[in-house]
Amino acid sequence: MLDLQYICDNPELVEENCKNRGVKCNIPRILELRTQRSSLITAGDEIRRQQKETAAKIPKATAEERPTFIEQGKQLKVEVAENEAALKEVETELHAEQSILPNMTHPEAPLGGEEDGSVLRKWGEPTQFDFTPKDHVELMADLDLVDFEAGAKVAGSGFYFLKNEAVLLEMALVQFAIEKVRGEGFTLYTTPDLARQDVLQGTGYQPRGPETQIYSIENTDLSLIATAEIPLGGMLRDQILDEAELPLKAAGISHCFRTEAGGHGKASKGIYRVHQFTKVEMFCFTAADFAKSDEVHQLIVRIEEEIFQALEIPYQVIDTAAGDLGGPAYRKFDLEAWMPGRGDGGTYGEVTSASNCTDFQARRLGIRSKSPERKGTQFVHTLNGTAIAVTRAMIALIENHQQADGSIRIPEALQKWLGTDCICAKK
């Protein structure tokens, strides 16, 4: 949510930003509603003031005066109710208009849509093979690492059982990621895999409706989380933090559940696009200062890169274009890992995503900070980024480290968790 004051002070900037992000908005209407809102509030305050005044006279009034005051009070009560109804109507519309607006955009983020993200840097070269590489589906089938039929039988298409060394590999990736982020000063959490509707909405997810990516639990207001960003953001809802203790760095280990409604048009073989996966997510709260949140944003990307470097997986870093940013993001960097089995002869596929949401989420979540030097409070900046999304990382790892004999080389960083340097073919 953008600050109403900011919108009204900078209508042309907000409108321009909406255009860049491909969002239809109605700024003049917002300005109009805002004026209506102000005058309704002023009028309502005055009525309530009179109401209090009248009510206060009654205990002291004589028996003759009393009925007059009570009559006045009744009249005022009606007026208050009318005012409230009018205000509610205006605020509902205002809120709806305001909710459409995406966050503002980092001045350096590229313009354009999905194809216009700029490659900031590349690490490593697409892996060369002196044999015809397989994709992860084939590799995992050959090594008996996954069972899609069983997944479909139990939970439907898009679910899977990991088997054998793939299970160890999942654990190893998680272990490796949490050791890494812990070393960077992140507090570790395992989070609830379910969250209430208002927490989902606070973090910018729409739990119900035709377009939703979220599974809901029937007869409750709970939904399965799509990422630990949701519980980690919700964790500090409506709190006022001490600015001295910022930035707060949290890492959550959770399962992620996504309906992937309409997601099957795109090429998504195997475990690339699934309904459930395990992820270690970083989530940070910083002071309301763009320089500070930018700095933490860079930190998150650095950690992501170091993780993929340690896994010896070539990747590129994308600065996502304005038109391709989700609503809450001010700037977003994605790591795309080289996946030799994807597309025709390999392509880069998204493995992490790091967003600076500035105060956009915090405003809805009511997370503020306070400093002795300043009067009042400010909404903090929030950032999130993937440390490891197990299935995507697993694809990149398996496909890049496959050997001619169909076995998979385990990079050194994972060997202590897996206890082996190779997932080898069964005899």
Next chain:
RNA sequence: GGAGAGGUGGCAGAGUGGCCGAAUGCACUGGUCUUGAAAACCAGCGUGGGGAAACUCACCGGGGGUUCGAAUCCCCCCCUCUCCGCCA
């Protein structure tokens, strides 16, 4: 799941229809005193909305209701604690 007790400012805790945005204590900030500190004393000390400002309004877990008037009464929901049951 059953029975009971609760949810009030940063914390503790009073308040059961008007004098309550809320006593008191602790914490915190400033001041007096002191060589300095402590103690003592004095003063200040929640958040948000509207307004250029004066000022004003809202907020006592959340939402509805009763009333001229609600922290206080009624209804629904959420949460916490205690006991019992069940259970990895």
